[in-house]
Amino acid sequence: xxxxxxxxIRTSAVxxxxxxxxxxxxxxxxxxxxxxxxxxxxxxxxxILKEAMxxxxxxxxALADVDATVxxxxxxQVNALSGDTPKTYKDYRELLAxxxxxxAIIATPDHWHALNTIAAVAAGAHVFVEKPxxxxxxxxxxxxxxxxxxxxVAQIGLHRRxxxxxxxxxQFLKSGAVGEVGMVRVFAHGGGDVEKPAPNEEPxxxxxxxxxxxxxxxxxxxxxxxxxxxxxYLDYANGQLGDWGVHWLDQVMWWSDGAPLKRVFCAGGRxxxxxPVLNAKEQTTDAPDHQIATYEFEKFTCVxxxxxxxxxxxxxxxxxxxxxxxxxxxxxGWRDGWTFYPAAKSGKIEHGAPQLQEPDGHNLAxxxxxxxxxxxxxxxPVANIEVAHRASVLPLLGMVSWRTGRSLAWDAxxxxxxxxxxxxxxxxxxxxxPWIYPQA
Amino acid sequence: MRLRKSSARGHAQLAALxxxxxxxxxxxxxxxxxxxxxxxxxxxxxxWLDQFPAVGPKIAWRAQVGLGASSFVVAGGRAFTxxxxxxxxxxxxxxxxSGKPIWKHSYPAELGDKFFEGGTTGTPTLDGDRxxxxxRWGDTFCFDAATGKILWSVNVQKETGCRVxxxxxxxxxxxxDGRLILxxxxxxxxxxxxTGKILWxxxxxxxxxxxxLPVELGGRTxxxxxxxxxxxxxxxxxxxxxxxxxxxxxxxxNAADPIVSGGRMFISSGYxxxxxxxxxxxxxxxxxxxxxxxxxxxxxxxxxxxxxxxxDGDTTSIGGIKCLDFATGTEKWAHKDFRVxxxxxxxxxxxxxxxxxxxxxxxxxxxxxxxxxxxxxLDGKCWTAPVLAHGLIxxxxxxxxxxVVDARKP
Numbered sequence: 001x002x003x004x005x006x007x008x009i010r011t012s013a014v015x016x017x018x019x020x021x022x023x024x025x026x027x028x029x030x031x032x033x034x035x036x037x038x039x040x041x042x043x044x045x046x047x048i049l050k051e052a053m054x055x056x057x058x059x060x061x062a063l064a065d066v067d068a069t070v071x072x073x074x075x076x077q078v079n080a081l082s083g084d085t086p087k088t089y090k091d092y093r094e095l096l097a098x099x100x101x102x103x104a105i106i107a108t109p110d111h112w113h114a115l116n117t118i119a120a121v122a123a124g125a126h127v128f129v130e131k132p133x134x135x136x137x138x139x140x141x142x143x144x145x146x147x148x149x150x151x152x153v154a155q156i157g158l159h160r161r162x163x164x165x166x167x168x169x170x171q172f173l174k175s176g177a178v179g180e181v182g183m184v185r186v187f188a189h190g191g192g193d194v195e196k197p198a199p200n201e202e203p204x205x206x207x208x209x210x211x212x213x214x215x216x217x218x219x220x221x222x223x224x225x226x227x228x229x230x231x232x233y234l235d236y237a238n239g240q241l242g243d244w245g246v247h248w249l250d251q252v253m254w255w256s257d258g259a260p261l262k263r264v265f266c267a268g269g270r271x272x273x274x275x276p277v278l279n280a281k282e283q284t285t286d287a288p289d290h291q292i293a294t295y296e297f298e299k300f301t302c303v304x305x306x307x308x309x310x311x312x313x314x315x316x317x318x319x320x321x322x323x324x325x326x327x328x329x330x331x332x333g334w335r336d337g338w339t340f341y342p343a344a345k346s347g348k349i350e351h352g353a354p355q356l357q358e359p360d361g362h363n364l365a366x367x368x369x370x371x372x373x374x375x376x377x378x379x380x381p382v383a384n385i386e387v388a389h390r391a392s393v394l395p396l397l398g399m400v401s402w403r404t405g406r407s408l409a410w411d412a413x414x415x416x417x418x419x420x421x422x423x424x425x426x427x428x429x430x431x432x433x434p435w436i437y438p439q440a
Numbered sequence: 441m442r443l444r445k446s447s448a449r450g451h452a453q454l455a456a457l458x459x460x461x462x463x464x465x466x467x468x469x470x471x472x473x474x475x476x477x478x479x480x481x482x483x484x485x486x487x488w489l490d491q492f493p494a495v496g497p498k499i500a501w502r503a504q505v506g507l508g509a510s511s512f513v514v515a516g517g518r519a520f521t522x523x524x525x526x527x528x529x530x531x532x533x534x535x536x537x538s539g540k541p542i543w544k545h546s547y548p549a550e551l552g553d554k555f556f557e558g559g560t561t562g563t564p565t566l567d568g569d570r571x572x573x574x575x576r577w578g579d580t581f582c583f584d585a586a587t588g589k590i591l592w593s594v595n596v597q598k599e600t601g602c603r604v605x606x607x608x609x610x611x612x613x614x615x616x617d618g619r620l621i622l623x624x625x626x627x628x629x630x631x632x633x634x635t636g637k638i639l640w641x642x643x644x645x646x647x648x649x650x651x652x653l654p655v656e657l658g659g660r661t662x663x664x665x666x667x668x669x670x671x672x673x674x675x676x677x678x679x680x681x682x683x684x685x686x687x688x689x690x691x692x693x694n695a696a697d698p699i700v701s702g703g704r705m706f707i708s709s710g711y712x713x714x715x716x717x718x719x720x721x722x723x724x725x726x727x728x729x730x731x732x733x734x735x736x737x738x739x740x741x742x743x744x745x746x747x748x749x750x751x752d753g754d755t756t757s758i759g760g761i762k763c764l765d766f767a768t769g770t771e772k773w774a775h776k777d778f779r780v781x782x783x784x785x786x787x788x789x790x791x792x793x794x795x796x797x798x799x800x801x802x803x804x805x806x807x808x809x810x811x812x813x814x815x816x817x818l819d820g821k822c823w824t825a826p827v828l829a830h831g832l833i834x835x836x837x838x839x840x841x842x843x844v845v846d847a848r849k850p
Contacts, residue, residue, distance in 0.1 A: 069669065073690045077712040080732050196550070201603055205645070205669075223606060227691065228555070359756040 033059040034375075037101035037125070039092045039116050041065040041074035042227060045107025047360065048128060048157070051368040052105065053082045060084040062099040064092040068206030090208060092116055096123035103375075106130065107157075109230045110237040111216040114139035114438050121150035126375050128368070130157040132246045132392035133385070135216075135237065137427040140389050140396065141415060142438035147385040155371040155381040156388030160247050161254065162370055163363035164355035169338035172330065172352070173255050177340065179326030181255075184302040186248035186321045188240055191311030192289060195273040197282035198224040215435035222283050232285035234399075239287025240306040241266075241395045248321050249295075250391030251332060252302050255323065258390050259297045260412030266293035266402040272309040293398035304398065335361055400426045470515035471829040472566040474612035474651045475697060476784065481742040483786035483828045489847040490789055490801050492813045497799070499817075500832050500846040501539025505532055507551070507559025507840055509738070511612075513566050514829035518542060518585065520571055523840045524551060524559035531564065531573050531581070533588060536830065539844060543588030545581070552576050552608050556755075557821075557838055561608060561649075567615040567633065574622055576608020582620075582636060592636040596624050599638055605646040605668060606691055614652035614663065616676050621652045621663055627674050627681055628652060628665050640679035648694035650740075655700045657720060664700070668692030671707050685725040689713045696740035699748070704728065706766065710737025710754045717769060729769035734762055739782035739825055742790075747772065747806045749790055755780045755823065759795055763806050772806040782825035791826045793818075793835050799826060799845065817843045 036058040038049045042065075052058040060078045063086045065071045071088040078086055089095040096104070096119055104120035106113060106129040114134045120127050127147070133156060134140035147154045160166045173181070200220035203209035209221045216235045219225065230236040231243050238245075253259070268291030270276065276286035293304040312318050320333035328342040337354040357365060367383065374381035393415070400423050401408050409418040417423045431437045468477075469485045476483055506523025513520050519536040522529060529549040533542040551558035565572045571585040578597025583590060597604055602625035611623030620633040626645035631638055650666030654676070662673040662682055671694060672684035687694055690711035699706040705725060708715030714732040718725035734741075734752050741750025746766050752774070753759035759780040763772040779795025785804060789812075792800045797818030802811040820837040827834040831848030 069688055069692075070690075072688050073711070073713075076688075077690075080712050080714070202644075227606075 033057055034102040034126075034372075035059055035061045035099065036103045036105065037062040037064065037086075037095055037099055038074070038105045038107065039064045039095065039120070040106060040108035040112070041070050042107060044130065045105060046074060046077065047362075048105050048107055048130075048364060048368070049078070050081065051364045052103070052128075053078070053084075054365065055368055055372060057372050058103065060086045061101060062087045062089060062095050064089040064095045066090055066208040066211040067204065069204065070207075090211070093119060096120060096125065101125050103128065109212075110135045110242065111235065112214055114143050115215060115435065117143050117154065118146040118438050121146050121152045121154065124150075124152070126153040126371075128155045128157070128371055131250075131383075131388060132238070132242055132395065133388050134392060134396070135242075136429050137393055137396045137400075137415065138440060139428075139438060140392050141440035144385050144389050145440045146438070153371065153375045153378075153381060154385045155367065155374065156383045156385065157364075157367070158247065158250050158383040158388055158391065159363040159367040160251060161383045161387065162366045164366075165337045165352045166251065166332065168352045169330065169332040170251070170254055172338070172340065172350070173323055173325075173332075177350075178323055178328055178330045179343075181323045181325040182300050183324045184252050184255075184300060184321060185305065185324070186245070186252060186302065187305040188244035188248070188319045189305075189307045189310075189312040190318070192272065192308035195284045197277040197284045198222055199282050200280065213432070215431040215437070217432060219278065220280065220283065224283070224285065229285070232287040234286050237287075238395060238399050239291070240308065241288075241291050241293065241304060241398050244306065244319070245293075245304055245395040245398070246391050248319075249302070249304065249394040250387070251321050253387070253390050253394075256297065256300070258387075259299065261295055261297060261394065261397070261410045262412075263296040263407060263409050264293060264394075264397050264401050265407035266291060266304075266398040268292060268402055288402065291398070291402060293395075293401070295394060295398075304395075396427075467515065467830075469830045470566075471827050472513055472515045473614075474511060474513075474563045474565065475740070476827075479651075479653055479697070480699070481740065481784045481825065482744065483784065485828055485831070486787040487849060488786065488828065488831045489849055490812045492815050497813075497815045497817065498846040500537065500844040501534075502844070503532070503534065503539050503842040505836065505840045505842055506530060507557055507838065508561060509823040509838055510560045510836075511563040511824050512827045512829075512834040512836075513564050513571075514827065514832075514834065515566050516585070519829075519834060519844075520564045520566070520585075521834075521836070521842070522560040522562065522564060522573060524549060525840070527551070529560050529575055529579075531571070531583070531588075533571075533585070536832065539842075545583065545588050545590070547575070547579055547581075549575055549577060549579065554606060559838065559840070561610040563612040563651075565613045565615060570633075572613040572615065572620055572633070574609055574611070574613050574624075576610065577604060578609060578624065580613070580620075580622065580631065580636065582633070592634075594631070594636040596622060596629060596631070596638075600625060600629055600641045600644075602626075602629065602641065602644050603646060605649070607649065607693075609647060610649040610695065611647075611651040611665075614654060616652075616654050616661075616663065619676060621676060623647045623650060623652055623665050626667055627672055628663065628679060630676065630679060642674075642679055646692050648692065649738075650695055650697045653697050653700070657700075657703075658722060664698045664705070666694035666696070666698070666707075668694065670694075671698055671705070683720075683722075683724050685718055685727075687713075693737065695738050696736040699740060699743050701743055701766065704766075706741070706743070706748060708734055708736040708741070708750070710735045715748075715764075715769075717766070731764060731769040731771070733771065734764055734769075737780060738823055742783065742785045742804075744785055744788070744804045747804070749783065749785070749804055751778065751780055751782055751792070753780050755795070755821070761790075761792060761809060763804075763809070765806070773809055775809040781822050784825045784827065786828045791828055791833065793822045793824070793826045795822055796820075797822050797835075797837060799833065799835060815845075817845060
């Protein structure tokens with residue numbers, strides 16, 4: 001599952017070109033392009049923006065990033081690709097106020113998603129924001145409210161909601177071919193080892209590190225955090241569970257039509273990576289190197305597992321979801337597509353080939369196309385805010401259980417933890433001044 | 441103006457002059473340093489096989505050196521490279537003709553697998569009977585090239601306090617007039633090549649990933665370096681900056697060495713940046729043309745008879761070989777689907793290794809790309825240019841599989 005996450009501009013048609021969306025033809029106002037802005041100009045943000053440019057429906061008018069060099073590079077790349085000359089901003093609030101974009105793409109780290117999204121829809125923009133929705137549960141709830149109140153379209157980056165082999169895999173499940181499914185196992189495994197601390201440094205010239213940290217705690221700058229490493233720092237994200245976990249738990253929500261969670265228990269730690277280090281001189285990551293979370297639903301149980309060591313070569317599939325049914329096991333995966341292993345000895349293995357955009361193995365073009373169509377048709381997109389909220393809450397609750405070390409009973413109707421004030425307190429977190437935690 | 445001949449003596453006459461001396465004496469067909477005798481990616485050797493037998497090329501030897509993209513240096517019948525395995529970097533010395541191990545030296549080093557498999561990225565430098573190496577984390581060694589005995593070693597990162605860029609120090613050491621110049625810090629650092637003592641250093645900013653390139657310019661010697669936000673020139677005596685061309689690239693990956701010819705400098709980076717030609721004078725360089733679609737991410741192009749030949753694209757892209765007119769930046773041809781491999785040249789022929797391990801030989805011509813020989817010799821990812829020395833073509837992949845193709849005429 002190692003991928004190189006650095007590619008932005010490619011020279012020619014990608015291998016998976018067959019699975020990119022056909023250019024979306026806008027029914028309403030066909031000549032006019034959406035004034036589009038990108039907030040957070042890292043690798044993934046630019047991948048999304050590239051789909052916006054490729055769709056032919058968007059003009060890139062502005063970019064925001066707290067690192068002046070990153071901004072300069074992104075503006076140059078946009079110009080090379082589209083001829084657009086976007087204005088650049090350090091502060092997303094200034095961008096929204098001055099540019100009034102039709103669309104804001106938000107690809108900041110998780111701890112910024114809520115504030116960015118709420119400000120963007122309040123400024124009248126449709127939003128494409130990365131998963132997970134929030135960093136804590138109540139941020140996610142505030143995002144749902146803000147999007148609903150605004151009447152804007154929000155698409156969340158759960159491209160596995162529209163990826164062709166996911167669509168056919170879920171169809172296969174829903175057809176009853178797997179029988180009664182009583183248990184699901186979702187997982188993401190990779191290799192890894194002991195972690196040595198990396199030295200803290202001065203932030204790069206032209207980067208406002210204080211702003212990058214924003215509402216989250218201000219850690220000393222460290223290259224292991226940025227660029228590209230913040231997912232394993234719990235101040236800014238929620239480790240593997242808050243990354244891959246969202247995608248695969250969303251597949252479970254899709255299959256189960258959003259079954260309400262009843263109870264969760266999560267265990268895990270850093271027996272291999274080692275105890276987290278954070279001092280003035282150096283630091284390590286602090287996300288668990290493995291976690292197991294058990295999610296109890298009325299009609300089935302779902303287990304999440306991740307391990308960042310012992311790269312699991314003993315199993316056929318290293319990532320994805322196993323749906324265990326009376327007629328067999330369906331594995332829904334990534335680059336291995338989906339595979340059905342029938343229970344009956346006489347049964348035939350069935351396979352759905354992966355259909356992905358390479359080299360990164362996603363389906364962003366399709367997701368972007370659906371976003372455009374949803375805006376024009378004034379309908380909900382496939383990975384709308386309610387869908388993404390449901391999928392994001394599961395890992396976030398897993399993290400609360402892991403932090404408190406106990407099983408949590410969840411009231412899905414009120415979105416509160418039953419009889420546990422301390423755990424309920426962890427559905428939010430204190431913000432660093434001057435930032436204010438958003439309210440649902 | 442011409443490229444300064446380095447102290448590694450790539451020059452035929454020089455070599456002839458010293459022919460009777462020590463066993464590691466340089467020879468015209470040697471490749472004693474990164475990018476070859478003239479630091480331009482071109483071997484001086486002629487008369488080697490430009491075609492392979494129907495059954496495939498003859499393989500002289502194979503070896504396993506560990507993870508990384510380090511290239512080879514070859515002189516005095518010995519070939520050197522580096523690799524990483526099990527928490528250690530290893531410097532290898534092989535008998536060039538047979539691959540027989542002569543000596544090796546290992547030292548603890550981080551794998552450094554940020555966005556790739558990790559391992560060594562720098563290349564050793566031969567200077568007479570000495571071999572110099574720089575690790576991604578600053579470990580600098582001076583070896584007796586014949587025996588592997590350590591003559592001195594120092595961690596230049598710890599000594600200077602200069603930060604390590606995202607992918608570590610990668611440029612090969614440059615030996616110039618008694619100094620060892622390294623791409624460490626914002627604008628390089630110089631050590632006394634006989635003692636390892638720091639002579640001068642630059643600011644604590646990210647280094648780029650290019651190899652220091654000595655050039656004669658306006659009657660003086662300058663050393664060109666890719667830094668994280670520019671390509672710049674320093675005077676080798678004191679490290680004083682002469683000029684810089686602002687060149688901001690994603691992640692600060694200014695890796696490809698500049699190409700200097702006729703008072704002009706070509707630079708190019710990946711991540712959609714592209715290439716540009718500058719005129720050089722005493723002040724800041726002036727841009728002449730820009731070529732968006734010629735992006736040399738890891739390895740520089742070669743300049744031959746007024747044309748640039750190089751690999752365009754990022755390691756994750758389809759990649760391709762392209763030919764551009766040096767004076768105008770006009771693209772002459774593009775050969776796609778090459779992945780991001782690397783190339784060198786000898787005797788008017790391109791010697792290219794595709795990103796997936798296919799060795800290709802083709803005349804360097806602006807008219808067309810028409811290979812005379814093609815052979816799949818490696819699997820995995822190949823990010824290292826083939827090195828031709830004494831009729832042998834040294835190739836490797838990032839997993840450390842080394843394949844040496846015998847291209848000597850029978």
